[in-house]
Amino acid sequence: MRKQPDNLYTEKRKVAYTSADVIKLDTKCLYAGKLERIKKWNEKPHQHPFSEVLFVFSGSGTTVVDGKTYCIKKGDIIVYNPGTRHEESTSAKTTLEIGFFGITDFKISDFPSNFLLTPDSNPVIHTGKAEEKISFYFMRLIEEIGNEEKYNELIVKYLARLILIDILRLAKISEAKFVTNALFNQIHNYINKNFTSINSLDEVCNELHVSKYYISHVFKKYMGKPPMQYITSKRMDYAKKLLQETDLSATEIGEKCGYADHAMFFKAFKRMEGITPIAYRKETYSPGLKI
Numbered sequence: 001m002r003k004q005p006d007n008l009y010t011e012k013r014k015v016a017y018t019s020a021d022v023i024k025l026d027t028k029c030l031y032a033g034k035l036e037r038i039k040k041w042n043e044k045p046h047q048h049p050f051s052e053v054l055f056v057f058s059g060s061g062t063t064v065v066d067g068k069t070y071c072i073k074k075g076d077i078i079v080y081n082p083g084t085r086h087e088e089s090t091s092a093k094t095t096l097e098i099g100f101f102g103i104t105d106f107k108i109s110d111f112p113s114n115f116l117l118t119p120d121s122n123p124v125i126h127t128g129k130a131e132e133k134i135s136f137y138f139m140r141l142i143e144e145i146g147n148e149e150k151y152n153e154l155i156v157k158y159l160a161r162l163i164l165i166d167i168l169r170l171a172k173i174s175e176a177k178f179v180t181n182a183l184f185n186q187i188h189n190y191i192n193k194n195f196t197s198i199n200s201l202d203e204v205c206n207e208l209h210v211s212k213y214y215i216s217h218v219f220k221k222y223m224g225k226p227p228m229q230y231i232t233s234k235r236m237d238y239a240k241k242l243l244q245e246t247d248l249s250a251t252e253i254g255e256k257c258g259y260a261d262h263a264m265f266f267k268a269f270k271r272m273e274g275i276t277p278i279a280y281r282k283e284t285y286s287p288g289l290k291i
Contacts, residue, residue, distance in 0.1 A: 029160040030102035032145040037061070037096040042089040047080075050104040051116050053163065054078040054088075055138045059096040063088045063124070070124045072096075075131040077167060079123050081115045086123075099138040101145075103160055108173065116167060122241070125170050126284065137163050172237055183210070184218045191227065195234040196258040201227055236272045239265070243281040250277040 030050060034057070045064070060073040065086045072078060072088070080086050090096045104114050111118060127134050141159040144152050187208060191198065198204060204227065205212050219227045235257040242253045254265030254277075269277050 027103055027157055027160050027164065028105040029141070029145075029156045030104060032099070032101035032142050032156070034097070034099045034142050037088070037090050037098070039090055039095055040092050041096070043087045045085050045087040047083055047085045048102060049082055050102050051082055051114050052080040052100060052102050053116070053167070054080075054098050054100045055134060057097040057099060057135065057138075059090070060094045061088055061090040061096040065123050070122070072124055075127045075135075077125040077127060077134065077170070079116050079121075079125065079167065081117060081119060081123075082112075084123070099142055101138075101141060101160060101163075103164070106164065108168070116164060117171060117173075121171065122244075125167060127170060130166060130170060134163060134166055137166075172233075184222055187215055187218065187227075188222075191231060192234065195231045196238070196256065198231055198258070232268060232272065235259075236269060239269060239277065240273075240280060240284075243277055244284045250281075253277065 037059075054077065056072055056074050056076045056078075058074050060071070063070050063072050063078055063086060065080065065084055067085075070078075088096065088098070103116075106116075107113055108116065117123065137159050141156060141163070144156045144159065147155075187204065187210065190208060191204065201212055201215060204210075204215060215227055219225065219230060223230055225233075239253050239257045242248055242256065243250075246253075248256070250266070251262040254262045257265065259265035259268070266276060269280070273280060275283070
């Protein structure tokens with residue numbers, strides 16, 4: 001029998017709970033299913049009084065949400081808030097395989113009831129590295145809807161919750177929305193409004209009359225990252241939005257995000273996203289925009 005090495009061990013980590021864990025997710029999954037759409041298919045526009053969440057298993061197409069067209073492809077999540085008029089379609093060259101479920105009875109901070117995203121958010125979310133995990137959740141959810149074994153309703157509820165929480169993470173819905181610390185919220189709101197012009201933590205301290213230690217401490221507690229790292233992530237999120245939705249050059253986008261030196265912008269973007277801004281635009285290209 002082969003002897004195991006003496007230093008073989010499993011690391012045990014404790015869960016660090018914070019006051020941010022107050023999302024009200026007493027969810028009720030109304031239905032779930034899977035559809036395969038042929039080429040040149042068009043759905044009739046419709047809407048629901050609850051949220052509907054879609055996941056693209058394969059293929060590509062478009063969705064029109066409240067009159068605005070978005071491209072969708074394999075690995076994308078699409079979120080339709082309550083009352084959102086929407087329709088999906090495919091081109092003459094593509095098919096589309098999607099999973100979906102309807103969900104109600106949840107409240108995300110100051111969003112309207114049963115809204116998973118703010119009304120002005122992009123409803124299409126690219127899952128990236130989370131694609132395989134979310135695909136698994138959707139498949140299990142769809143399987144359990146048709147399962148008559150014990151606890152199937154409970155499993156459906158928790159699978160839907162897992163998907164909702166992953167959407168919050170992917171959409172960068174800040175945990176700070178669920179924090180009741182008034183001074184932290186003031187700091188967080190200030191940074192969210194001024195992240196493109198803040199160049200140092202001292203600027204925030206001077207403006208809000210708080211110590212650098214305090215800002216660093218509360219950000220680490222509630223956000224899990226230092227404030228300047230948070231500012232960089234906000235800039236990158238804004239840059240990605242501009243790359244997807246405008247035909248501005250990468251240099252112009254860098255300037256709008258607070259980078260006077262375009263080389264610094266390219267370096268920061270590649271460090272955070274793993275690819276250059278130009279490569280990101282090509283991957284998320286929408287017809288009608290210049291690359």
